[in-house]
Amino acid sequence: MIDRCCVLSSPLPPEHTELPSTPAMATAKAYSAPPKVSEKKDNPYSEDDLPEFTPMPWTLSEIRAAIPPHLHVRQTWKGLLYLARDIILATAVWKLGLRIDPTFQSQAAVQQLTPIGAEVARWAAWGVYWWFQGLIFTGIWVIGHECGHGAFSANKRVCDIVGFITHTFLWTPYFSWQISHHRHHSNHASMERDEVYVPKTRSDIGIPKDDPTKIDWDEYLGDTPIYTLYMLLRQQFLAFPAYLLFNVSGQKNYPKWTNHFDPNSVLFTKRQRNAVIMSNIGIAAMVWGVLESSRIWGAATVLKMYAIPWLLVTHWFIMITYLHHTDIELPHYRNGQWNFQRGAAATVDRDFLGWQGRFFLHDVAHFHVIHHFFPMMPFYHGPEATKYLKEFIGDHYRYSNKPVFKALWDTYNICQFVEDEGDVLFYRDRKGKAYVRPAAQYRESAATAQRAH
Secondary structure, three states: OOOOOOEOOOOOOOOOOOOOOOHHHOOOOEOOOOOOOOOOOOOOOOHHHOOEEOOOOOOHHHHHHOOOHHHHOOOHHHHHHHHHHHHHHHHHHHHHHHOHHHHHOOHHHHHHHOHHHHHHHHHHHHHHHHHHHHHHHHHHHHHHHHHHHOOOOOOHHHHHHHHHHHHHHOOOOHHHHHHHHHHHHHHOOEOOOOOEOOOOEHHHHOOOOOOHHHOOHHHHHOOOHHHHHHHHHHHHHHHHHHHHHHOOOEOOOOOOOOOOOOOOOOOOOHHHHHHHHHHHHHHHHHHHHHHHHHHHHOHHHHHHHHHHHHHHHHHHHHHHHHHHHOOOOOOEEOHHHOOHHHHHHOOOEEOOOHHHHHHHOOOOOOOOHHHHHOOOOOHHHHHHHHHHHHHHHHHHOOEEOOOHHHHHHHHHHHOOEEOOOOOEEOOEOOOOOEOOEEOHHHHHHHHHHHHHO
16 A cells, blocks of 8 residues: 555645645645455444545645756756666667577587576576566666656757657657657546546446445456456556557547547647657558568567567556556546646655666656656656655655555555546445545535435
């Protein structure tokens, strides 16, 4: 669970914008963790016992004023140094990868390690190569992501050139995805307008609004662990291509066949048509490049040297973004309760792979909350800026140090659906139980909406 999340209800109404004289004077207070949901008869589950949440009252300009201006400054030379470092690392690891098969299939290796031992060592070496090259490639993808936000350089042309090359190399249509990703940032945590990770509702799953004790939850949400693992692996390795091609996990209000490659898609305006076509040309060039490389060096070599590390890029990218935006304690909003800063705060920083995540992934997972508040802030200012953000918004800042693979499994199993009514929403688990509830005034609005329906 998130270490600091559940904000107790405040006497301030949601439209209140008066800034406390210091962040410490804010009336919000947080629990370190939600109460455990008990199945014991002598301690039955009751939503009256859940911690309450009140959305933050501050405006974006008030939050921005708490961040020193120099942290918003983009330094092109520094971004280029990080990119050069990644390219050098990728090249060095690539050269080592080219030596794996010749080394472990040599007569000397077979004699020293035995045929079986040499083969085990060979595949172990490939595993190490895939792990680190996948992380390095993901770091390069992150550089492209920075370019898409304009955070890499104050020069838009530099951003577009670097972003187009790095993202195209990793099979991401740069301009097309940049457009939809910008819309995601502009509408994050809005049930009506967000682009990705929009929760399923009770009616989406077909669960009746009834006494929870009378519902056979296993009938609707009960899956075997092996099937859950299969679905989770499918998400990790196929979700990003599926989103680009078929809008899977995207905004469900979009028409059928919405995708990132159709210049006439609802995702784009007429003015963005040429940018989409340019992205498609880049991906077409990659198709040609991979086919030509397979003809020259062999499909097996291309698979081992490039395709598997690229597949791991999609895994890391989906894992990072899914865990940033999905947790049993993160709110989603409807109607007038949503605003940009509340949506930005509905994310969580995670200790992702320790030093490897910080070094190879450019802190993208460790300091994501500040990125949602200020997408044009360079990643290398994330650690310092987060200190100021955390000091100002206090318990509205969310962080988790749970091991990320455990967090992935737990989150995928726990976060199932949100209610059809209400303007402040939290996920419910496989038994229909919540871990946090909106403050009283937001529950009352939900009850009013339910009666009207």
